[in-house]
Amino acid sequence: MLLTRFRCGIEIGLLLILACLFASIADRLHLPIPWLLIPLILSILWSIVKNNDSSIPKAFNIVGQGIIAVFTASRFSMDVLSGSHQYFFPLIVCIFITSILSFLNGYLIYKFSDLDFNTSLLGCVPGAGHSLVAMSEEMGADAIAVAVLQYLRILMVSVIVPLIVSFFSPQTSSTINTVSTTKILPSLPLPISILILAFTAIIGVKIALYLKIPANLFLGAFISSLLLFTFFPYEITIPSPIFRGGLLLLGVSIGVKFEPSIVQKLLKPLLLEIFLVTILILTCFCVGYWFHLVTNIDTLTAVLGSTPGGLSAMMATVIELGGNSGFVLTMQMTRMLLILLFTPLIGHFLLARSNSKT
Numbered sequence: 001m002l003l004t005r006f007r008c009g010i011e012i013g014l015l016l017i018l019a020c021l022f023a024s025i026a027d028r029l030h031l032p033i034p035w036l037l038i039p040l041i042l043s044i045l046w047s048i049v050k051n052n053d054s055s056i057p058k059a060f061n062i063v064g065q066g067i068i069a070v071f072t073a074s075r076f077s078m079d080v081l082s083g084s085h086q087y088f089f090p091l092i093v094c095i096f097i098t099s100i101l102s103f104l105n106g107y108l109i110y111k112f113s114d115l116d117f118n119t120s121l122l123g124c125v126p127g128a129g130h131s132l133v134a135m136s137e138e139m140g141a142d143a144i145a146v147a148v149l150q151y152l153r154i155l156m157v158s159v160i161v162p163l164i165v166s167f168f169s170p171q172t173s174s175t176i177n178t179v180s181t182t183k184i185l186p187s188l189p190l191p192i193s194i195l196i197l198a199f200t201a202i203i204g205v206k207i208a209l210y211l212k213i214p215a216n217l218f219l220g221a222f223i224s225s226l227l228l229f230t231f232f233p234y235e236i237t238i239p240s241p242i243f244r245g246g247l248l249l250l251g252v253s254i255g256v257k258f259e260p261s262i263v264q265k266l267l268k269p270l271l272l273e274i275f276l277v278t279i280l281i282l283t284c285f286c287v288g289y290w291f292h293l294v295t296n297i298d299t300l301t302a303v304l305g306s307t308p309g310g311l312s313a314m315m316a317t318v319i320e321l322g323g324n325s326g327f328v329l330t331m332q333m334t335r336m337l338l339i340l341l342f343t344p345l346i347g348h349f350l351l352a353r354s355n356s357k358t
Contacts, residue, residue: 015252022038023035035251036247036248039249041255043255043258046255060250060252061137063246063249064134064246064248064253068218069131069222069225070238071243073228090295091291094288094331095331098284099126103125105276106122106125114269115145116142120149123269123273124273131340132343133254134218134250138217152273152274153308156274156278160278161317165300196236201220222340284306291306298324301328305327314332
């Protein structure tokens, strides 16, 4: 028994080393989301070789989710979000249309494929891809299918939108000035910051469990950390290696659950996703142009702010073409915040209603 555990520990350690090595190489090659996708792929291969005799500690998934939730919260700034107050109504309309179309995509995939409702929903919602993958298992979804659908959409958006926008849009300067009122706060030593973040996340999860909030592990840590970053009188930073480690742990914990039957199961949803995302991108172009007409924000900024995800690629594009990067960030982050908060609640409600009818 002890020898078996030791051998298992050696195998897991080797898997983690290989995941770190290949993810670092993929990162240098600027591949999308390398610290999640590469460990996911390697652990799938490991699962096939082990013939589903895989034993990854449950703590991998829990710690990975917690780190991603805390890091996601750290990216939000009340100053950035408050900068959209003068365009609040058209911004909410824009976010609403994009979200409804994405929910419709998820429903169509659910109806015309073998995927369950929660998997289809989380796979199509345009939020932070790694965040939705992180909360998928808690919502009873297939985490591998969610990851595949999410990153197919992100890949399509990241490739198609910049190409079209850069081809049709001349370089332009936005007429909107964004003023940052971020205060410079005193910082804390890294070990103390990590302890505070860990304690805050644990308390948030405990409260979410008590209140029976859907996806309590992710949302509990996310909401409590968001409150901490907003109101704590000290600056707390999360080193990028910690975030990368969280992605790696999550990718490994998801990938080892792979079953060969999932390939056939995902074929139809992937074909549907390609078709539906293409329609979604074209619709978001129209929504972005409407936003431009209503607010007089330049077309480039309005279109890139309305795209369904692909934040990094959209920010790089708007900076290169001379749009207003601050407002694109505001639009994308406002949508992301609302989706992260409401998607688990909506999915839980719709699933419960569907089950009650059956």
